Amino acid sequence: MYRHIVQYYETDKMGITHHSNYVRWMEEARVDFLEKKGWPFARLEEEGIISPVLSVASSYKKPSKFSDKVDIEVSVAEFSGVKLKLVYKMFIGETLICEGESSHCFVNEKGIPIRLKKEFPDFYSMLEEELNK
Amino acid sequence: MYRHIVQYYETDKMGITHHSNYVRWMEEARVDFLEKKGWPFARLEEEGIISPVLSVASSYKKPSKFSDKVDIEVSVAEFSGVKLKLVYKMFIGETLICEGESSHCFVNEKGIPIRLKKEFPDFYSMLEEELNK
């Protein structure tokens, strides 16, 4: 679980969190998830693994407000070795406020797709294990 | 067509536009679209029509870079009188770089759903006309 506390500058004139920020929190939670699994961004970068965002989606159930504590759960929904789909569930307390997803591919520094299973078997195994959870 | 010029502060360490900004540009284009159709935000507000975002999605085809001129086309994909779905196509020159969508409902200041056909027939007609384009 990753916790984001809603900042004042994330609110808008409706008095609630502006919807674009949830996409940023998904990134925060994704970075935290990978770090907890032993793959902090610095390691990915050193190994030369770049993971562009192919798509995002976000579905808003309830608003959040300034200073709310938002807990974000990340899980692997699809993983083929070439593409990865993560899903996000965001809660305030027990209440689901937002569901999101993001799709990613993996390329090297030249922009060429990486075959994770062959080139980075440890990273591949971690993601496959998460998929099967 | 709405034009957004990519700002320096919208780029990230990959050297390209951070993906979260496209969701903000969808809002910019939506505001512009409604204004051009005779329904600037100020008028919606005066009439007491609030239109929360229910969901957004964004699919990235090509990156954009600082100072790129991004042209955004908005169209009505679904409209029932209760819910509205807009789709967005973003171009640099002729090249499609991003497709997006957003879903909205309509509520009054008390948060109660508005039946547009009955209560705001002009607004309803405009959206239905756009749907049938």
Next chain:
Amino acid sequence: MYRHIVQYYETDKMGITHHSNYVRWMEEARVDFLEKKGWPFARLEEEGIISPVLSVASSYKKPSKFSDKVDIEVSVAEFSGVKLKLVYKMFIGETLICEGESSHCFVNEKGIPIRLKKEFPDFYSMLEEELNK
């Protein structure tokens, strides 16, 4: 001390944190400071104390990068009962990376200046005590 971890979306194409974000971190640290002193935003709001930002300034000593842990120290530099000036020192480890300041006044919900000493003596005393530290 308030800690902000630099987010990916806060970086720019130079590969470092975009300078505008430090102004946001000053707000984060200010909110945290007031909370720790017993005046969380919710309490200020309940009491009807609004504290607009009159000015900000930020001086950059060293860049910060994605995932850096930035520790922010807030202190009261000037306080007259009518105006408040806070200063901020931001560190990565022992290294000072940024100095900032913000000025504020205090108004009620009608926008009329509040005389803190008379109307909110507890809040006044806390700020004066911090000034004399």
Next chain:
Amino acid sequence: MYRHIVQYYETDKMGITHHSNYVRWMEEARVDFLEKKGWPFARLEEEGIISPVLSVASSYKKPSKFSDKVDIEVSVAEFSGVKLKLVYKMFIGETLICEGESSHCFVNEKGIPIRLKKEFPDFYSMLEEELNK
């Protein structure tokens, strides 16, 4: 004069533009100013001139609101060949709403200070001419 239209996502729960955005608008206006003077960012980059922000300051006179048209005037306040200080005046119509300033130095891609007068006499002359306006 550079014009920025206030976006919905730039507002905060006070119903006005969040103060951090003015620092971003200063960057927008600066980029536009340099482009109009014949030095678009792309040219600076090609020539290998990097211009980090050393400090910013912003003083708020009046709030701005969603959809306000903010006109920003940039001028050179100090220029020594080594350091540059720009000042910004922001208006809604005739009303001054914000004054800002930013300081910059000039370095090459290795981070070594550039002596503009010697190495980039055209850029130097343009800035000196602006200073004497």
